[in-house]
Amino acid sequence: GAVVSQHPSWVICKSGTSVKIECRSLDFQATTMFWYRQFPKQSLMLMATSNEGSKATYEQGVEKDKFLINHASLTLSTLTVTSAHPEDSSFYICSASVAQPYEQYFGPGTRLTVT
């Protein structure tokens, strides 16, 4: 149980285009979904937290107009990287949690390469 999927698993796009990444909780309803990014050989950095039906809460330093998060249902959240640039190339990982015990279940990640 507690499976989280991400799609796509990897994507290559050209600079200036937008890319959408989906995160789904397959066998449970998630109270909250989280988006992280991870640069090579570094740890995960939380980008934003979203609850179904409400606006996402972004961490300091994360551009909300560049990283658009939509949380339309209790099982689906999307991250759109708008006007992508090479410096946005990274590994993006989502997670989902239920209210208690606040354990987060992680997706397999999406490798984004912007050329």
Add this chain to the structure above:
Amino acid sequence: KQEVTQIPAALSVPEGENLVLNCSFTDSAIYNLQWFRQDPGKGLTSLLLIQSSQREQTSGRLNASLDKSSGRSTLYIAASQPGDSATYLCAAGDDYKLSFGAGTTVTVRA
């Protein structure tokens, strides 16, 4: 702001040796402490979750302890195997967020 530190950053041991991975956190007001495994280019696999009211958790060859007052957690892996080679991340859960350490990269030599 919660700061999580993992020492050492890298560890290489011969097969069969026990592994001890350390994690420290600055704010003891945590809900839980999680240990994850990450293989290169892959997502996270949850290993153990310790609630704030617990002192340790065990799963097979893995045992994790938690000392909130001193802000420390330790992951023990008994009788290491080459398949245990990976990066191990600890994360402190405060409120509903997780703060991650930078990880310990483990290499188990056959």
